[in-house]
Amino acid sequence: xxxxxxxxxxxxxxxxxxxxxxxxxxxxxxxxxxxxxxxxxxxxxxxxxxxxxxxxxxxxxxxxxxxxxxxxxxxxxxxxxxxxxxxxxxxxxxxxxxxxxxxxxxxxxxxxxxxxxxxxxxxxxxxxxxxxxxxxxxxxxxxxxxxxxxxxxxxxxxxxxxxxxxxxxxxxxxxxxxxxxxxxxxxxxxxxxxxxxxxxxxxxxxxxxxxxxxxxxxxxxxxxxxxxxxxxxxxxxxxxxxxxxxxxxxxxxxxxxxxxxxxxxxxxxxxxxxxxxxxxxxxxxxxxx
Amino acid sequence: xxxxxxxxxxxxxxxxxxxxxxxxxxxxxxxxxxxxxxxxxxxxxxxxxxxxxxxxxxxxxxxxxxxxxxxxxxxxxxxxxxxxxxxxxxxxxxxxxxxxxxxxxxxxxxxxxxxxxxxxxxxxxxxxxxxxxxxxxxxxxxxxxxxxxxxxxxxxxxxxxxxxxxxxxxxxxxxxxxxxxxxxxxxxxxxxxxxxxxxxxxxxxxxxxxxxxxxxxxxxxxxxxxxxxxxxxxxxxxxxxxxxxxxxxxxxxxxxxxxxxxxxxxxxxxxxxxxxxxxxxxxxxxxxxxxxxxxxxx
Numbered sequence: 001x002x003x004x005x006x007x008x009x010x011x012x013x014x015x016x017x018x019x020x021x022x023x024x025x026x027x028x029x030x031x032x033x034x035x036x037x038x039x040x041x042x043x044x045x046x047x048x049x050x051x052x053x054x055x056x057x058x059x060x061x062x063x064x065x066x067x068x069x070x071x072x073x074x075x076x077x078x079x080x081x082x083x084x085x086x087x088x089x090x091x092x093x094x095x096x097x098x099x100x101x102x103x104x105x106x107x108x109x110x111x112x113x114x115x116x117x118x119x120x121x122x123x124x125x126x127x128x129x130x131x132x133x134x135x136x137x138x139x140x141x142x143x144x145x146x147x148x149x150x151x152x153x154x155x156x157x158x159x160x161x162x163x164x165x166x167x168x169x170x171x172x173x174x175x176x177x178x179x180x181x182x183x184x185x186x187x188x189x190x191x192x193x194x195x196x197x198x199x200x201x202x203x204x205x206x207x208x209x210x211x212x213x214x215x216x217x218x219x220x221x222x223x224x225x226x227x228x229x230x231x232x233x234x235x236x237x238x239x240x241x242x243x244x245x246x247x248x249x250x251x252x253x254x255x256x257x258x259x260x261x262x263x264x265x266x267x268x269x270x271x272x273x274x275x276x277x278x279x280x281x282x283x284x285x286x287x288x289x
Numbered sequence: 290x291x292x293x294x295x296x297x298x299x300x301x302x303x304x305x306x307x308x309x310x311x312x313x314x315x316x317x318x319x320x321x322x323x324x325x326x327x328x329x330x331x332x333x334x335x336x337x338x339x340x341x342x343x344x345x346x347x348x349x350x351x352x353x354x355x356x357x358x359x360x361x362x363x364x365x366x367x368x369x370x371x372x373x374x375x376x377x378x379x380x381x382x383x384x385x386x387x388x389x390x391x392x393x394x395x396x397x398x399x400x401x402x403x404x405x406x407x408x409x410x411x412x413x414x415x416x417x418x419x420x421x422x423x424x425x426x427x428x429x430x431x432x433x434x435x436x437x438x439x440x441x442x443x444x445x446x447x448x449x450x451x452x453x454x455x456x457x458x459x460x461x462x463x464x465x466x467x468x469x470x471x472x473x474x475x476x477x478x479x480x481x482x483x484x485x486x487x488x489x490x491x492x493x494x495x496x497x498x499x500x501x502x503x504x505x506x507x508x509x510x511x512x513x514x515x516x517x518x519x520x521x522x523x524x525x526x527x528x529x530x531x532x533x534x535x536x537x538x539x540x541x542x543x544x545x546x547x548x549x550x551x552x553x554x555x556x557x558x559x560x561x562x563x564x565x566x567x568x569x570x571x572x573x574x575x576x577x578x579x580x581x582x583x584x585x586x587x
Contacts, residue, residue: 007489014383015392021380022399025461028414029402031425035417048425094307097300104293109304113311118514118568121318122560123521123540124547128324129317132334145314148307178299207407209522214548225409232413233526253423260413267405275401 029264035257036060043253059254063262068219069227073262075139076206076224083143084202088194090147091156091201096182098153099160110157117150127214141215142208142223149204152197159193160186196277203267203274224263232256325558338554345558354542362538365524366516368448373455374512377463378505382497384464385471386489400461411454412526416441419450442531451527455520470504471497506578514571517563539563 030050035043036059038052063069097103098110120126126145135141163186171181187194209225216222222230230236235256267274294301320335325345327338349355380400387393403411418426419440430438440446478496487495521540528536537545539559547556 004488010489011386011388014386015389018380018383018387018396019392022396025400025403025457028418032414032417044423048428090307090310093303094310097297097304100297100300103297103300109308112316116311116315118571119319119564120315121320121322122557122564123543124553124557124560125318125321125324126314127548128321128329128331128335128553129313131331133313144310147310147314153307178297179303182303203405207405207409209407209409209526213525214544225407228413229409229526232416233409256413256417260410260417264406264410268402271402271405274405275398278405 029268032257032260032264036254036261038254038257040251040254043257058251059258062250063255063258069259071220072222072224072227075221079139079142079223080202080205082139083146083205084198086143087147087149087201087205088198091149091153091197092187092190092194093182094148095153095156096160096186098157099163101161113150113153123214130215136215137218137221138215139221142205142211145211146204146208149201152200156193156197159190163189199270199274199277203270206266228259228263231259322557322561324554325561327554329554329557331553341554345555346562348555349558349562354537357534358537358539358542361535362517362519365448365451365519365538368452369455369516370512372452373459374509376456376460378467378501380460381464381467381471381501382493384468385497386493397461397464400464402461403458404462406458408520408522408526411458412523415450415454415527442529444532444535447527447532447535451523454523454527466508467501467504470501474500510571510574510578513574514567516570517567 027050031048034050034052037055037057038046038049039054039056039058042049042052042054098106098113100106130136130141130145135144167189168181168185171185172178176184207225208223209229212223212226216226324335324338326340326342328341328344329335329338333339384393384396387396416424418424421427421439421441422437424440427438427440430440438446440450474496479492482492482496517539519538519540521544524536524538524541525544528541540563543556543560543563546552546559550556
């Protein structure tokens with residue numbers, strides 16, 4: 001194929017432009033990581049750095065010495081783990097019967113699920129339900145109101161529908177109960193999609209800011225996202241961290257960098273898996289609706 | 290019928306927790322919307338609070354907050370349509386023209402990352418980059434404009450910041466769906482066009498763009514339905530005392546009136562108004578798409 005001069009110019013500009021776009025996207029991460037290892041004076045003195053003059057760990061030493069931060073980290077890890085298990089379990093158990101075309105009442109239930117994607121009661125009625133259930137200031141409020149994502153449910157249901165029915169029929173003939181078929185035949189065949197949606201759900205809970213904001217007043221039950229916001233956006237350092245020692249001045253700027261890094265690192269560590277699975281998930285979702 | 294239901298009892302048992310979830314956390318709040326027509330009192334609950342008709346809607350429409358909140362919401366929605374919606378289409382088209390597949394994959398991997406971060410992290414990064422005096426982005430802007438800017442609290446900067454954040458977080462991820470549509474184009478079409486003497490611009494105009502048209506239409510309908518969903522978390526995190534006049538949108542207004550002020554019925558009415566407009570928009574967009582002989586969503 002012959003390429004003209006115009007074509008070559010276009011290619012060059014295109015490559016430069018896209019590389020620039022990628023750089024703008026990732027540079028803030030390098031800045032934050034470098035900043036978290038920089039000294040307080042360097043942060044205020046130098047405009048932009050991707051490599052600190054001298055590596056110091058003051059900021060990390062400080063946040064890991066305060067039990068408020070460690071507690072929010074542990075709370076977030078536990079809520080994410082427990083929440084993901086509950087969400088995946090509820091999604092799978094609901095999706096399986098809905099994948100059976102012969103189940104009486106299936107279409108009504110499906111339509112009721114789809115309707116929730118178009119219309120919802122909104123923030124205040126949901127809040128009042130959570131309150132009337134006595135879940136305010138409990139970790140359940142961070143998990144149960146989001147237990148099933150209707151989009152994910154429909155995708156998983158479509159996936160189950162594609163599984164060969166003969167295999168399940170054979171299981172039933174061999175004396176498996178319906179739950180046995182689900183447990184021993186369907187679930188082992190669904191490992192990739194279970195992994196995908198476990199990742200979907202865990203990232204969503206890890207990143208959730210609205211639920212703790214709405215349902216958790218007790219600062220001792222704060223999650224990491226609430227904590228990050230308090231330190232970086234509200235800049236309310238002293239109240240949030242708790243005073244360790246009145247004579248010690250915390251590295252105020254450095255802290256902001258360090259809490260962002262700690263809240264982001266787990267996502268970045270999982271990113272290669274996420275990217276692979278998420279891309280697949282979004283495409284399954286878009287093709288089959 | 291009874292026998293059939295009994296036969297599938299185990300399936301119904303499996304589905305039960307999910308059905309309870311939808312009943313409690315999705316349908317009970319829908320019933321709870323009725324408090325928009327009541328003076329809701331917590332100790333009387335959803336069923337016994339006194340009915341007041343359209344009082345709260347009248348209060349909303351005559352409130353001085355209404356034009357401001359509606360205006361802010363609509364302006365952000367319009368900016369979204371103009372800047373955020375086309376961005377992934379353009380980037381996908383450019384990526385599609387990239388022939389070095391290694392480079393293409395590296396760029397894709399980089400621009401997907403922000404999608405996985407929370408709005409808290411995005412807001413925090415913005416606060417660091419645009420901090421007055423010491424933020425690198427502010428310093429750059431100061432050098433260009435020759436002024437000493439306070440980007441984070443200046444109301445004039447609120448909308449540009451919101452749009453920049455959304456572009457940064459969503460553009461890369463948004464390309465996935467368009468790239469998938471582009472990947473399904475038959476390469477023979479390009480071959481034939483080249484033989485006919487089409488240059489790259491003409492190929493893009495006559496082959497590539499028509500190929501993704503239906504995807505664009507579907508995405509446009511979905512966007513229309515969510516037009517008033519400005520994103521509670523993002524706006525809430527970027528709102529401060531100084532920029533509130535331009536920052537307050539329906540989502541944050543519902544939160545402030547309902548959760549912090551305790552005006553449950555009034556804020557439910559605001560939320561309901563927004564939801565109804567959203568539904569009208571999604572059906573309207575769908576109707577428009579069908580009129581122009583495109584495949585609608587439904």
